[in-house]
Amino acid sequence: MEPFVLNSVANVAQVAQLTGPDSINHTDRFDVAGQDLGSMFEADGRTWFVFGDTFGEREPGLTGGGGTRWRSNAMAWSTDTDPTDGIRLDGYLLDEQGGAAEVLPSEKIDQREMTVIPTYGFAANGAMYLAFMSVRHWGDPGEWETNFAGLARSRDQGRTWVKLDHPRWSGDSNFVQVSVVNRDGDLYFWGVTHGRFGGVRLMKVAEADVEKQGAYRYFAGTDDDGRPRWSADEAAATTIVQDTVGELSVVWNSYLSRWLMTYSNGGSTDVSIREGVNPWGPWGAEIPLVTQEAVPGLYAPYQSPISGTDGGATIYFTLSVWGPYNVYWFKADLVSTR
Template sequence: MNPRPDLPFVLAGLANVQRVAQLTGPDSANRTDRVAIAGTDLGSMFEADGKVWFVFGDTFGFREPGFTGGGGEQWRSNALAHTTDTDPADGITFDGFVVDEHGAAKELLGSEKVDFSEMTVIPTYGFAANGAMYLAYMSVRHWGEPGEWEVNHAGLAKSTDHGQTWAKLAAPTWPGDSNFVQVSVAEVDGDLYFWGVMHGRFGGVQLMKVAPTQVEVPDAYRYFAGTAADGTPSWSDDRAAARTIVDDTVGELSVVWSEHLSRWLMSYTNGGGAGASLREGLTPWGPWGDAITLVSAADVPGLYSPYMLPRYTADGGATIYFTLSVWDPYNVFWYRADLVSRA
């Protein structure tokens, strides 16, 4: 999975960016109101147990007509769907959700739901390791101005029963003002790499890694601290030594390997007003190319959280599919885009 850093950037742009389907809500083909989901957001994806798992944030079972943004009745801080759908061309059909005894989508990670204490607990990404499933989460103290929020800490939760129940781990955790509050996770050459950003959407990206067998060992994490003259990466056990690898207003992000381009792709909410952005990386730590608009805020007002998964591509990887949240109607949608390579 090592690209050719001697070659220039190969991604010229995007074409045929289109909405394919609505994934959540009463108006979706999945009719998630049947599991008490009238509105939800996020929708990051990971693979485990032969399924793809979709991870959602604040979830509401009933919303008055015309309600804008997060809110409503039957509030749960998070929810989890699974699918075996392998054809992304017409949307994704969920096989089911993790549900409670009443058949409603179950809150996986509990929260106090008290403003300025712990408003909610939002899972930012999932991954599988050591026969278990993990969710990276952030404990949100307070939602502030648009694109900004206060966080108590970030951490990991674990499930050993195929996603049915979850326990927050005492360690590792990261401070709420660190650069690893929101993460994207991928396996690279036998290690788990975490690309991280701060709370909100107004900072850059840093990188850390850990062996899968040591994911629960705080001192096992190593932080990217720069490269030598020959491009060899340097890793430090000191979080303060972490270098910023993408300097931008980066919010919710996902990073995947593109077999089609032999490059890394990073999608994210651009807090600078550019909507959803896409960048090409020569290695996991860069260099990373300029931001390309994936979906503009002018075309889709209130968009955020563009998440990719390597398996959801077409045409040999030349077409990518991704989730995208929209503040009004506060649900998750399925999009596609064609990667345009340089001649």
């Protein structure tokens, strides 16, 4: 097997605006004028979109997060399986007023708990889970302080959520922000710390044991035959991608037969893509996916689990843009060396 086959990306383009009053979904009807993030996972025959801080009204020309009726997070779903023309959102999880609900509450007190941001969702054991971080304080661009990271669970298709007391990871661990994939009954968590200035580490757990802190195993390198070593000690986790990584997303790409990782690159301020031979690597070199020059204020490139009609040769992903503070749908063609 060739170690790496992704040469570059081509034909990168915005397909549609997904959120905001002027988007294809006209999300103001759900009391959403601005929101960011938009990671995705599949459950119950739907693709779920998980958003960050959400605002009901925004003044014209306002830059970045802000506005009235602030919710720390929101969730929408779609049954649209054609990513080529943008994704139509069927609806949001709603509150009693008919607007997009805050699914995970926060204190909204700076230096204590400013907000609660879901970093990824997944399905397991007939339930839905959200990995989230409790943010204590937003710092300089690309930096923030967190209290802890943990999981929340819903057993009723997202209508109600419970923040679990365990498992949890400290606010300075390398698993504050994660991307999660179920592979043959094991849940793999690629993780980074708070902000966008650390490398990626990996942990896994059997799906049945997802709520058991002691069942998690941390990738601790490979043996002489290249086989992965797993440790019960979080401190033994080794860095598998050395870069300035935030808001990461990992999926299996059937076209390349490789793992693909996309992320906000705190060093270059672009968003990047890499390929991996195994979940733990080796991982290829960083390739710019979308540049700050092309899309000023870009961040959070979350890959879609829907590959479209070309077997994964074109990838689709959400991209947040800070200025308008909304989420956009992008595509890129993968250029292979094969």
